[in-house]
Amino acid sequence: MGLFEAILFSVMTAATPLVLAAIGELVVERSGVLNLGVEGMMIMGAVVAFAGAQLSGSAFVGVLCGLLAGAAFSLLFGFLTLTLVANQVATGLALTILGLGLSGMIGERFIGLPGVRLPVLNVPGLSDVPIVGRVLFGQDLLFYLSIALVVGVAWFLFRTRAGLKLRAIGDNHGSAHALGVPVIRTRYLAVLFGGACAGLAGAHLSLVYTPQWVENMSAGRGWIALALVVFASWRPWRLLAGAYLFGAVSIGQLHAQALGIGIPSQFMSMLPYLATILVLVLISMDRRLTLINRPASLAQPFVPER
Amino acid sequence: MQASATSEGDRLLALQELTKTFGSLRACDGVDLDIRPGEIHALLGENGAGKSTLVKMLFGVLAPDGGEIRWKGSPVAITSPFEARQLGIGMVFQHFSLFEALTVAENIALSLDETVSIARIADEARSLSQAYGLPLDPFAHVADLSVGERQRIEIVRTLLQKPELIILDEPTSVLTPQEADRLFETLETLRGEGKSILYISHRLDEVRRICDRATVLRHGKVVAACDPRAETVASLAGLMVGGEVATVTNSPNAGTDQALLEVAHLSLPSRSPFAVTLRDIDLTVRRGEVLAIAGVAGNGQSELFDALSGEVLAGTPDVIRIGGAAVGQKGITQRRLLGAGFVPEERHGHGAVSQMRLSDNMVLARHRSDAGTFLAGGILKVLKRGAIAKAAARVVDAMDVRKSGDDPHASALSGGNLQKFIVGRELDRKPVLLVVNQPTWGVDAGAASRIRQALVDLARSGSAVLVISQDLDEIFEVAHRIAVIHHGRLSAPEPAASMSRERIGLLMGGAAPDGASPGPGEAADAH
Numbered sequence: 001m002g003l004f005e006a007i008l009f010s011v012m013t014a015a016t017p018l019v020l021a022a023i024g025e026l027v028v029e030r031s032g033v034l035n036l037g038v039e040g041m042m043i044m045g046a047v048v049a050f051a052g053a054q055l056s057g058s059a060f061v062g063v064l065c066g067l068l069a070g071a072a073f074s075l076l077f078g079f080l081t082l083t084l085v086a087n088q089v090a091t092g093l094a095l096t097i098l099g100l101g102l103s104g105m106i107g108e109r110f111i112g113l114p115g116v117r118l119p120v121l122n123v124p125g126l127s128d129v130p131i132v133g134r135v136l137f138g139q140d141l142l143f144y145l146s147i148a149l150v151v152g153v154a155w156f157l158f159r160t161r162a163g164l165k166l167r168a169i170g171d172n173h174g175s176a177h178a179l180g181v182p183v184i185r186t187r188y189l190a191v192l193f194g195g196a197c198a199g200l201a202g203a204h205l206s207l208v209y210t211p212q213w214v215e216n217m218s219a220g221r222g223w224i225a226l227a228l229v230v231f232a233s234w235r236p237w238r239l240l241a242g243a244y245l246f247g248a249v250s251i252g253q254l255h256a257q258a259l260g261i262g263i264p265s266q267f268m269s270m271l272p273y274l275a276t277i278l279v280l281v282l283i284s285m286d287r288r289l290t291l292i293n294r295p296a297s298l299a300q301p302f303v304p305e306r
Numbered sequence: 307m308q309a310s311a312t313s314e315g316d317r318l319l320a321l322q323e324l325t326k327t328f329g330s331l332r333a334c335d336g337v338d339l340d341i342r343p344g345e346i347h348a349l350l351g352e353n354g355a356g357k358s359t360l361v362k363m364l365f366g367v368l369a370p371d372g373g374e375i376r377w378k379g380s381p382v383a384i385t386s387p388f389e390a391r392q393l394g395i396g397m398v399f400q401h402f403s404l405f406e407a408l409t410v411a412e413n414i415a416l417s418l419d420e421t422v423s424i425a426r427i428a429d430e431a432r433s434l435s436q437a438y439g440l441p442l443d444p445f446a447h448v449a450d451l452s453v454g455e456r457q458r459i460e461i462v463r464t465l466l467q468k469p470e471l472i473i474l475d476e477p478t479s480v481l482t483p484q485e486a487d488r489l490f491e492t493l494e495t496l497r498g499e500g501k502s503i504l505y506i507s508h509r510l511d512e513v514r515r516i517c518d519r520a521t522v523l524r525h526g527k528v529v530a531a532c533d534p535r536a537e538t539v540a541s542l543a544g545l546m547v548g549g550e551v552a553t554v555t556n557s558p559n560a561g562t563d564q565a566l567l568e569v570a571h572l573s574l575p576s577r578s579p580f581a582v583t584l585r586d587i588d589l590t591v592r593r594g595e596v597l598a599i600a601g602v603a604g605n606g607q608s609e610l611f612d613a614l615s616g617e618v619l620a621g622t623p624d625v626i627r628i629g630g631a632a633v634g635q636k637g638i639t640q641r642r643l644l645g646a647g648f649v650p651e652e653r654h655g656h657g658a659v660s661q662m663r664l665s666d667n668m669v670l671a672r673h674r675s676d677a678g679t680f681l682a683g684g685i686l687k688v689l690k691r692g693a694i695a696k697a698a699a700r701v702v703d704a705m706d707v708r709k710s711g712d713d714p715h716a717s718a719l720s721g722g723n724l725q726k727f728i729v730g731r732e733l734d735r736k737p738v739l740l741v742v743n744q745p746t747w748g749v750d751a752g753a754a755s756r757i758r759q760a761l762v763d764l765a766r767s768g769s770a771v772l773v774i775s776q777d778l779d780e781i782f783e784v785a786h787r788i789a790v791i792h793h794g795r796l797s798a799p800e801p802a803a804s805m806s807r808e809r810i811g812l813l814m815g816g817a818a819p820d821g822a823s824p825g826p827g828e829a830a831d832a833h
Contacts, residue, residue, distance in 0.1 A: 161420045168405045168416050175403035178367055179417050180388030292407055292447060 008135045015247030017201040019146040021225035024197025031190035032170035034299035036092025039222025040099025045070040045202025047103040050213045053116040070199020078191040115211030142204045154236035170295030173302045227276045233293045324373035333359040335526035346503045348513040351523035352750030366390040396469030398460040411444040414463045452604040473504045483811040510539040547752040554758045559786035566770035567591040568627040582606035582794045591770040598773045598785035606794035611743040615648040616641045647737035651744040657728040660717035665698040705730035722753035743774045
């Protein structure tokens, strides 16, 4: 593998957990719910996926465990904010803190153990194409899944009636309720989907990115995923582009550090986060973009009038 | 329809003893109502009389506490809007239940059968909208449409469900007279097809014009059922409020030469994709006169109001003058200190903070202009609760604001009563200039006539009053001079006495003011 190909490959790997977590959160936010607990769900997915793979010996079982862990954790969020109508921002933050703590406890006995890596699945014929072959077709299950999810979500949101209902709920939950669209049920499903996706993102971290368990290994990626949703102005394809851009920035800074460029390494490590802030500022300057796409009832509590 | 006397077969819908209580308030108290096939039935009543509650129960949004709903003779329980639509009841809401970020076709699709594709819905919507004279582009985003167009979506959406009973809540409040005429034609076509319509409106002349029967609610009870054509506007209004409605008495234009508000060549670019650009607006309001600005919603009224109140600053100081002082670059507070008062369109969140008490809302608006009365302790600016409560009580008294409790939250008042309070709060200062936007939007007849009278009286006492309104009845009641706003341009004001409804309607629709005689002292805008 040439250097360029290696860099491209690592960009894809760095971006995949962001794509997975962000596409889930995009659906959640499109339904009008703001779940700030992505980081917590992701780290729970990471630790449970690692444990599942260790105990069963199969990385695929690990992926399934990560998915279920993220979904279960998001169900807690859904129960608190949708059924008990707790504040979404506070609940999401609590979920993150709880997830970071709980994952540390669960993962204590797994620290330092060699991980089970998710095997590479080569697409016959295509994975041998020069330069892009391995990058696009010599990847693992989660990479293919992340792309499929973006395509699927884009199709679901803008081509199906169920997706239309979900967007309608996000735009105006009162009117949607008056039209007989099941607001709470749809939001529960969206939150569960978001949790499952965050769990998969976590599984990618502990089974592909660095196949071992390290405490706090999500390292703020859940927050970047949240920012990516805004960056993408709640549109799936822009989200994919944004995730690879951020992947490129984080990999680029590593290579720059390795080349010994005379900039403090701390500053280089800051780059992905600085880029997040910069992009958010730029995005919020285009008002029309936000007005048409931003779910108007985002983070607002819904209590049906009866 | 057969004339067979007591049979229930000739009733599409019959309500018996329908009751709904919220806490101690009986919003609907044993309401009886029946609707026959092929009739336009008016539901009248003041704000808070129980009309919306009743309609929400019919449409399955609220559950009744008692009584019975019979549909085509058999009792039904309507527990959701979906069931209401299944039965054949459609509803056009007053505050549109549209999704701004979605397209017209998507909005319509949400209330239809899932198996129909969006493309087919778009086709059907287009042909239906043409058949009923309600032109619509199915692929436009709702956020980009005017209020009149949004109402068309609601109507087309309802029609596509092929309902037998259509409930219309205040349908004409946002339309030009011509648009309203077109709506009436649509309604008459529907009646001809045997559909029934429950028509809720504050505009009594419309009710008399198109409705076959009327049911009047007051305090949640049916107080009268009548043939509106046999009544007069005054007698209908009397039934609604349970007494005579005072007619507004206006005196001829006592406008002197002293201009208290002067706007010269005011242009403002729109600040958001959905706002209107103001173009070269000229107007003068003199001491002692009421100038009214007519126009269909979304033609720059709110933008003009924001520019006049100082919520948005003009480019240069001297395009707006209040009492001679150039204020184009001054904020709301400085303009208020010059003696101006402002009443914005939205009551909740703009005119008043809903979650705060009336006295708090009093201070919020007047803590600078009445600092001497309301604040103590020098730079500490401690609130003088007693003085504030006294002022709030004075306003409540003067405007006959009906409320429960001593100092309730603004959200606890009905729309009309809160509006009376907000207008009264400004009048209490005896402003030299008052600018009001939609003073009686969604306000019942009694409160509306009170507010209009107060505006006229203020002008008579030597202030200048600028009223921005979509209600032509209101404009003719209060105005000495009338101008029309269309696409951010203002026509030259003309004396109210020489303005006809037809002429205003044409100007509202954007007809060039050719052959118009320029108002006194005003040059016609020739762009």
